[in-house]
Amino acid sequence: MKLTSQAQAFVLHFGEMGSRWGFNRxxxxxxxxxxxxxxxxxxxxxxxxxxISRGNVSMGLKELQAWRLVELHHLPGDRKDYFTAAGSIWDLARTVFEERRKRELDPTLTLLRQLLLNEPQDEQDALAQEKMQEVYDLLELLDQFANTLSRLDQRDLLKLMRLGSGISKLLELKGKVKGGASKAK
Amino acid sequence: MKLTSQAQAFVLHFGEMGSRWGFNRxxxxxxxxxxxxxxxxxxxxxxxxxxISRGNVSMGLKELQAWRLVELHHLPGDRKDYFTAAGSIWDLARTVFEERRKRELDPTLTLLRQLLLNEPQDEQDALAQEKMQEVYDLLELLDQFANTLSRLDQRDLLKLMRLGSGISKLLELKGKVKGGASKAK
DNA sequence: TACAATTTTCAGAAATTTCTGAAAGTTAAG
DNA sequence: CTTAACTTTCAGAAATTTCTGAAAATTGTA
Structure with a gap:
């Protein structure tokens, strides 16, 4: 297991970026x-x-499994656990996206739902709750949208992402053509 | 400046989530x-x-300014600097989204562009580069898509996010109606 | 069951990040 | 220019996160 300098650079960079993407170096x-x-x-x-130490690897693999980013394999006649990345680059990206949605949005949505159940006690409270409601509505919408995106199959996802500014036109089209897709069929 | 327990909970939660969203508590x-x-x-x-300490606030404000999330104000007859959140909740979300795109995607795209310029030295290198190219293509597309989204005006963004599974149908529609929006006009 | 191979755990060490508060820097007003 | 009000800086302290490595637990084999 010797890394070429290419691989080395790639791996080190992903280490650096790790924390921004939700895991450690x-x-x-x-x-x-x-x-x-x-x-x-x-x-x-x-x-x-x-x-890095063997213990650290064990913890790291546990974390990658929690993220559903790795797959366990066994080689015949070898008792060791072997791992690969779980699926294609697209699969991996999708998984990271889904996991991050869960970790970054869900806890906040849960908290805001709770807070919004309380009756505001005074003027200041009421104003704060209005803002919280706005935050909630936006995050909720974002959460659903993220969900929708991660359910799209790769063809549609590609189509959508390649639309560029064509998105506006398509949205406009939707407004004009009543009945949407059924008409076009 | 006394916080109601509502506000307190909201603020503390955003502190906890802070690290997942790219800033500290x-x-x-x-x-x-x-x-x-x-x-x-x-x-x-x-x-x-x-x-928290005065110094910490100063550093925090500097960071929030780097994120373009706060606005400086001055009150007449008061030399202190006053801050508010920069714009509506939607404005803020858009800004966070843009900043995160910059911080999470751009450095990696830059590195991958560099690495892909090198000629692979051997078989292993070549395979690794293939993967890197796949990663690059995906991140590049994602970056452009994120860009497109953050340029959409709020009306279109809302429309899009509310489509739900209707997105597939709309994409299908695009394929059927040749000429896209121009036809619908 | 006994054993060797392998993985996991976790207490403490090391590294990193965040925070404090005093000192230095800046700015407006007189 | 001087001063007072305010902000920023930054060295070291505190808090938090990550990492190591030895011990404990697990697992497959005979």
Whole structure:
């Protein structure tokens, strides 16, 4: 397990970016390495390639499993656990997207729902609640939209993402053509 | 500056979530407080309300300004700097979205562009580069899409986000009606 | 069951991030 | 220019997160 300088740079960068993407440096590195490495890797190989402790690898793999980003494999005649990235790049991106939606939106939605149940006690409270309601409505919409996007199949997702400013035109079209798709069929 | 228990809970939660959203606890708290508080607040008021040091407030405000999330105001006859959240909830969300796109995607795109310029030295390198190209293509597309979304005006954005599974139908419609919007006009 | 291979756990160490508060810097007003 | 009001800076302290490595737990095999 020697990394080419290419792979090295890729892996180190994903380590740096890790924290911005929701995991820590070594988890980011492990994910990157499993993503570009065509063969399954076991914990010792990961530890050796990334120069981190065996225990750290174990914790990192646990985390990557919680994110559903890795897959466990077994090689015949070998008792070690081997891991690969779970699916294609698109699959991985989708999974990261879904997990982040869960972690970044759901807790806040839950809290806001609770807070909005309370009767405001005074003027200041009422104003604050108005804002909270706005925040809630927006995050709720965003959450649903994110959900919709992650359910789209890859063809539609590609189509949508490639529309560019054509989106406006399509939305306009929707308004004009009454009945939407049924008419077009 | 006394916070109602509602506001308190909201502010503390945004503090906790802060790290997931790209800033630290106190920056998250400051942002939350400025968002629900109708009046501009000065640094001393923030420090007092959040029970943090004056220096920390100064650093936090600097960060919020870097994110373009706060606006500076001056009250007549008062030399202190007063801050409010920069715009409506939608404005704020859009800004956070844009800033995060910049911070989470751009550095990686830059690195991948560089790495992909190198000629692969061997088989392993070539395979790794294929993967990197896939990652690049996906992130590039995502980046452009995020850009498109943040340029949409609020009406279109709302329309789009409310489509739900209707998105597929609309995309299908696009395929059927040749010429897109121009036809519908 | 016994054992060796492997993985997981977790207390403490190390690294990193955040925070404080005093000092330095800036700015407006007289 | 001087002063007072205010803001920023930043070295070190505190808090938090991450990492290590040895011990405990688990698992497959004979």
């Amino acid at each position: 070594t988890v980011g590195q492990m994910f990157a390495l499993l993503t570009i490495h065509p063969e399954p890797l076991n914990a010792d190989q990961l530890a050796q390639a990334l120069k | 106190t920056v998250g708290q400051m942002f939350a407080l400025l968002t629900i508080h109708p009046e501009p607040l000065n640094a001393d008021q923030l420090a007092q309300a959040l029970k």
